[in-house]
Amino acid sequence: MNQALRKLSKYRRHRFAGPALLIVALITLGTTFQVASALPGPSRMETTVQSTLIKEGKRIFNQGCSSCHGLNAEGSSIAPALIGVGAASVDFQVGTGRMPMADMSQQAMRKTPIYNAEQTAALAAYVASLAPGPDSINEAQIAFERDGNTAEGGQLFRTNCAMCHNFAGQGGALTRGKYAPTLMGVDAKYIYEAMITGPQSMPVFSDKTITPEEKLSIIKWIKAAENEPNLGGASLGRVGPVTEGLLVWTLGLGLLIGISVWLTAKAR
Amino acid sequence: MKKAEKIGGSVAGYIDDRTGAAKWLRKNLTKVFPDHWSFMLGEIVLYSFIILLLSGTFLTFWFDPSQRDVIYQGSYEPLQNIEMSASYASTLHISFDVRGGLLMRQIHHWAALIFMAGMIAHLMRVFFTGAFRKPREANWLIGVGLVTLGIVEGFLGYSLPDDLLSGTGIRIAEAIIQAMPVIGSYLAFFAFGGAFPGHVFIPRIFTVHVLLLPGIFLALITIHLMLVWYQKHTQYPGPGRSEKNVVGYPLMPIYMAKAGGFFFIVFGITALLGALASINPIWLYGPYNPGQISAGSQPDFYMGWLDGLVRMAPPIETHAFGHTVSWNILIPGLIIPGILFTLMALYPFIESWMTGDKKEHHLLDRPRNNPNRTAIGAMSLSFIIVVTLNGGNDIIATNFHLTINQIMWFTRIAVILVPPLVFVLTKRICLSLQRADREKVLHGRETGRLVMLPHGEFVEVHEELTAEEKFTLTQHEQPRALEVEQSDSNGVTNPNHLKQKLRARFSQAHVEQVPAPSEADVKALEEGGH
Numbered sequence: 001m002n003q004a005l006r007k008l009s010k011y012r013r014h015r016f017a018g019p020a021l022l023i024v025a026l027i028t029l030g031t032t033f034q035v036a037s038a039l040p041g042p043s044r045m046e047t048t049v050q051s052t053l054i055k056e057g058k059r060i061f062n063q064g065c066s067s068c069h070g071l072n073a074e075g076s077s078i079a080p081a082l083i084g085v086g087a088a089s090v091d092f093q094v095g096t097g098r099m100p101m102a103d104m105s106q107q108a109m110r111k112t113p114i115y116n117a118e119q120t121a122a123l124a125a126y127v128a129s130l131a132p133g134p135d136s137i138n139e140a141q142i143a144f145e146r147d148g149n150t151a152e153g154g155q156l157f158r159t160n161c162a163m164c165h166n167f168a169g170q171g172g173a174l175t176r177g178k179y180a181p182t183l184m185g186v187d188a189k190y191i192y193e194a195m196i197t198g199p200q201s202m203p204v205f206s207d208k209t210i211t212p213e214e215k216l217s218i219i220k221w222i223k224a225a226e227n228e229p230n231l232g233g234a235s236l237g238r239v240g241p242v243t244e245g246l247l248v249w250t251l252g253l254g255l256l257i258g259i260s261v262w263l264t265a266k267a268r
Numbered sequence: 269m270k271k272a273e274k275i276g277g278s279v280a281g282y283i284d285d286r287t288g289a290a291k292w293l294r295k296n297l298t299k300v301f302p303d304h305w306s307f308m309l310g311e312i313v314l315y316s317f318i319i320l321l322l323s324g325t326f327l328t329f330w331f332d333p334s335q336r337d338v339i340y341q342g343s344y345e346p347l348q349n350i351e352m353s354a355s356y357a358s359t360l361h362i363s364f365d366v367r368g369g370l371l372m373r374q375i376h377h378w379a380a381l382i383f384m385a386g387m388i389a390h391l392m393r394v395f396f397t398g399a400f401r402k403p404r405e406a407n408w409l410i411g412v413g414l415v416t417l418g419i420v421e422g423f424l425g426y427s428l429p430d431d432l433l434s435g436t437g438i439r440i441a442e443a444i445i446q447a448m449p450v451i452g453s454y455l456a457f458f459a460f461g462g463a464f465p466g467h468v469f470i471p472r473i474f475t476v477h478v479l480l481l482p483g484i485f486l487a488l489i490t491i492h493l494m495l496v497w498y499q500k501h502t503q504y505p506g507p508g509r510s511e512k513n514v515v516g517y518p519l520m521p522i523y524m525a526k527a528g529g530f531f532f533i534v535f536g537i538t539a540l541l542g543a544l545a546s547i548n549p550i551w552l553y554g555p556y557n558p559g560q561i562s563a564g565s566q567p568d569f570y571m572g573w574l575d576g577l578v579r580m581a582p583p584i585e586t587h588a589f590g591h592t593v594s595w596n597i598l599i600p601g602l603i604i605p606g607i608l609f610t611l612m613a614l615y616p617f618i619e620s621w622m623t624g625d626k627k628e629h630h631l632l633d634r635p636r637n638n639p640n641r642t643a644i645g646a647m648s649l650s651f652i653i654v655v656t657l658n659g660g661n662d663i664i665a666t667n668f669h670l671t672i673n674q675i676m677w678f679t680r681i682a683v684i685l686v687p688p689l690v691f692v693l694t695k696r697i698c699l700s701l702q703r704a705d706r707e708k709v710l711h712g713r714e715t716g717r718l719v720m721l722p723h724g725e726f727v728e729v730h731e732e733l734t735a736e737e738k739f740t741l742t743q744h745e746q747p748r749a750l751e752v753e754q755s756d757s758n759g760v761t762n763p764n765h766l767k768q769k770l771r772a773r774f775s776q777a778h779v780e781q782v783p784a785p786s787e788a789d790v791k792a793l794e795e796g797g798h
Contacts, residue, residue, distance in 0.1 A: 106671070150346045158432060158554045162562040167432060168552045172563025173662035177671035180563060224346050225552070231363075232374055232546030240433065240562075242660045244547050245569025248381040253312075253389060255537050256382070260308035263526055 050125065057126025060119055064100050073130055078104065085197065086133020087124035092193040094120045096186070106177035107200055110186075134196045137189045144188055147213060148220030156210065156218050164202075168238040169222050174201055184226050188219045301523050302503035302516035306393045311527060312386035315534040316379045317489065323376040324478065330366055332358035333428065333474035335467045344551050352430075352555035355470050359429040359550055375542035380422050382538060384570040387415050395615075395645050397632035399502045401625070405616040407495045410488050412613040417481055417488075419570050424477040426548060426568060430470055433548075435556025436565045439464065440578075447597035465558060505631045505743050507736045514630075564662050573652050576659030577604055580680050608648075622774040624750045636705070637744045639698035640778040646694040647687040654683045695780075702782035705741045709733060709785045710793055742784045750775040 011017060062071065068079035075081030082090075093099040094115055098108035115123065124136050158167065164180035166172045171182035178201050183191065195215055198204035210218070236243040269277075284290040301307075334354040340347050342357070343364050362369035391411060394400055400408035423441070427434040442464050446452040461468035500514050509515045517523060541547075553562065567575050577600035584595040611618070619641065620626065635642040657664065658679035665672040712730035720726055733741070752772040755761045762768065 151348045151350050154346050154554060155350060158557070158560040158562070162432075162560060164563050166564050167554065167562035170564075171666060173665035173672045175671075176673050177665075177669075179666055221346065228346075230546055231551070232370060232549055233544045235546055235549075238549070238552065239564050239663055240566045241548070241568045242564075242566050242572070242663045244381065244545075245572065247541070247545060248378065248385050248569070252378070252382050252537065252541060253385050256312050256386070256534060257305065257309075257389075259530070259533050259537075260305040260312075263530060264303045264305045264308065266303075 053122050053125045054129045056119075057122035057124070057129075060115065060123055061126055064114070065123070068101075073127060082127050082130070084131040084133045085127060087128040087136040088134040088193040089197040089199070090124040090127045091120060091136035092190055092197055092199055094123055096190055098199070107179065110181055134193075137192050139187070139189050142188055142192055142216060142219065144216040144219040144223070148216040148218075150217070150221050150224045152214070153217030153219070153221030153224075156214055157221050160205065160210065161218065166239065168225055170238050183222050186222075188223065191219050191222060296497075297520035298518045299497070300514050300516045300518055301501050302514055304504060306397075307501065308530065309386055309390040309393055311530055312534055313383055313390055314489065314493075315531045316383040316386060316538065317485065318531070319379040319535055319538055320376060320383060321482065323372050323379060324482075326372045327362060327369075327376060328478060330358055330362045330369065331355070331428070331474075333471050335430065335465070335470050347551065347554070350555065353470070355428060355430040355474075356550070356555045359431070363551060371539075371542055374545075374547050375538055377426070377547045378541040378545075379538045380425060381547075381568065381570075382534070384418055384422060384568075387411075387418055388570075391415060392645070392649070396635040396642055397502070397504075398629065398638060398641065399632055400616045401629040402616075402620065403499055403628055404495070404502075407492055407499070408616050409613055410492050410495075412609065414485065414488055414492070416609060417484060421477060421481045421485070422568055423571055424473045424481070428470060428474060428477060429548075429550045430556050431550040431553040432556050432560055432562055433550075433553045433565055435465065435558070436561055437567055437571075438469065439558070440575075443597055444601040447594045447601060449591070449593055449598070465556070500630065502630055502632050505634070505740060507739045509631065511628065511630045564666075566660060566663070569656070572659035573656045574601065574605060574659075576655035576657065576661075576679070577601070579661060580655070580658050580676055580683065612648075619778075622771065623747060623778050624771075624775060625747065633744065636698040636701040637781070638778075639695045639702075639781060642698050643691045643695040647691040650690040651683060651687045654679050654686055658683075699780070699782055702784075706782055706785050709738050709741050710789060744784065746781060746784060747779050749779045 061069075061073065065073075065082075068076060069082050070076050070079075073082040090099075093108070095113060095117075097111040097113040100114055101108045102111065113120070121136075127133075128135070157169070161169070161183075164172055164174065165183055166180075169183035172180050174180060180201070192215055194202060195205040195210065195218075196207075205215070236247065280290070332354045336354050337351055338354050338357045340350050340352055340357050340360065342360050344360055347360065359373070362373055364370070394408065394411065423437065427438050427441075442456050442460065445456045445459060448455060456464070459469065459472075460466040461472075501516075503509050503514055503516065506515075554560070566572065578597065581596040581600045586593045586595065633641075635645075658676060661672050661675040661679070664670060664675055712732040715729045715731050717729040718726050719729055750768075750772050752765070752768050753762050754765060
């Protein structure tokens with residue numbers, strides 16, 4: 001070690017020692033600065049991404065939505081204003097294919113979404129940028145399997161949801177052609193977003209009315225009902241006695257009368 | 269003689285020596301019954317009643333008819349630790365923790381639906397063929413009583429599990445009781461032992477459902493069958509059949525085998541439905557809670573017409589002297605059903621008054637040969653079908669993408685327009701069928717075979733009916749309309765003149781028909797008519 005230092009020390013008065021040291025110092029300084037200045041970099045980049053997202057969203061909005069909702073989402077006689085509805089509302093309406101509407105019928109129907117996930121996110125970002133509103137939910141945020149309670153969810157569902165969506169979440173009729181859609185096969189995040197945004201005829205269930213944990217319980221119960229095998233045989237649609245009556249008059253009595261005819265047929 | 273025959277003979281002899289049963293048995297075991305598929309409809313009802321007794325008894329072993337609160341701890345996960353009534357918890361227990369319990373529950377409920385549907389089909393057969401005429405008016409009245417009690421019994425039965433749907437039904441029943449003017453609220457308080465839902469209603473209706481009504485059923489069915497036995501079964505007209513005989517097969521062995529086998533067929537089909545198709549999945553409805561309701565809450569089909577009537581009633585109420593009269597419940601829930609069932613019960617007497625027919629009838633009418641009656645029946649059916657459709661208006665709306673308001677307005681108008689239209693159409697169709705019968709008798713059956721005559725004319729070959737077929741098509745009586753006696757021979761005006769005029773008008777409508785071919789018609793045809 002001593003020997004190595006002594007060897008190095010031999011060059012300290014070398015005529016290139018000065019410039020070499022300078023270069024080393026400059027490189028160190030430069031690299032340090034480069035690394036230090038690079039650290040806050042991503043946040044600035046995200047802002048840029050966000051602003052391009054909003055820009056993209058506005059572009060899609062102007063193309064696909066503004067004819068009804070207005071160029072600045074201020075609404076019109078045929079469509080509501082979207083200022084302050086929040087990203088959750090857009091994510092629900094566009095993500096489930098309800099918006100854009102296929103026709104001006106009583107109610108927007110669930111269908112195959114027109115926009116893909118990125119386009120939906122862009123639209124949501126644009127609408128959210130107009131005024132604050134409920135944020136969209138991603139599946140990871142709602143761990144209903146972990147945090148929900150099925151039985152409690154069932155109670156809450158029957159108190160708050162069954163009057164429109166039917167006891168098993170199969171949906172039901174509302175006035176003048178409107179309807180509460182079936183909840184079978186709906187992603188958990190859309191159920192959650194529907195509860196916090198109250199789409200179409202549905203009321204908003206704020207966190208004061210139904211707490212976030214209770215919302216998760218409701219979702220867990222709906223999923224349990226969806227996955228529950230039909231314990232008594234063919235479900236007949238889980239809509240109550242109407243289909244049961246239909247079956248007894250057709251298959252039940254039909255078979256019995258058919259056999260009566262057979263039993264009393266004259267032997268040939 | 270074989271050994272077995274010897275033993276059998278001595279046992280039979282022993283019993284006969286002490287009871288004298290042989291003579292009675294010989295007479296009754298050889299009793300003849302006519303053969304027709306529509307005569308089996310009543311049997312379907314009888315057999316499903318037996319199935320109901322058996323499966324119902326099974327269910328009572330575990331059912332706890334009590335409204336005391338319990339915390340559910342059974343094996344159905346989504347209802348764990350939920351507070352509910354003991355009757356709901358025990359129904360869950362039967363469904364999930366008793367071996368074969370769910371199957372038995374479903375058999376019981378399907379049998380109840382077959383029981384009701386079979387009764388209605390049987391009633392239609394009796395009505396359209398005129399089997400209710402003298403001397404069978406009493407049996408018709410018993411039948412109407414059985415249908416009415418069947419509706420009540422069914423309603424009480426599906427109310428027992430105390431699930432969300434049945435609680436909703438009980439709530440509506442309470443509203444209908446309360447709608448009775450003056451006594452309604454007292455009656456409701458009496459039935460529920462205080463305010464709704466209370467703690468006594470389920471235990472009370474349990475006793476009525478398993479003891480009182482089945483007892484009355486058993487008694488009425490026994491009388492019903494004894495009357496059939498005593499008055500003998502009606503038969504369809506045909507060669508060799510008259511008002512004085514019964515053509516068919518003897519009870520022993522033909523009907524013993526047929527009817528006995530048919531019982532097992534009915535049981536089999538009920539069990540098949542119970543095993544394959546879910547009915548009243550109470551675990552999905554959840555326990556009853558007056559604060560909850562499900563979309564699309566419906567009664568079973570035999571109450572559906574009542575629900576439809578209530579759903580279409582416009583919201584009319586009167587407030588007078590501190591009392592409220594809810595016409596929107598009173599009229600569809602009590603008055604219209606009351607009128608309908610009274611008219612149905614009195615129909616044999618009404619018809620006999622209209623036609624002046626006081627004769628005994630053991631030969632049935634072909635529905636077309638009594639156009640007025642058939643039209644009245646079809647009209648009543650169309651009324652029930654229209655209001656039943658409205659009872660399911662929400663299910664229809666969601667499944668066919670219609671609006672519930674349009675369905676309601678459609679049925680509100682249709683319930684007034686459709687029955688008269690159906691009456692007129694049915695009557696015209698019946699008369700056309702009579703005309704077709706007449707053509708068939710006079711000109712034979714169209715064979716569809718075309719023949720070219722030597723001079724080039726094409727004719728269709730008509731095949732003459734057999735004598736038996738001709739008899740069947742022409743044997744029916746064609747009564748004449750009643751005459752009105754305006755005044756007697758001394759010129760004194762009949763005091764009942766107006767009533768008689770009305771009666772004559774009814775009678776005229778009732779006898780309207782195409783004349784059956786007579787001998788004169790045949791003669792005219794043979795003499796070169798076409």
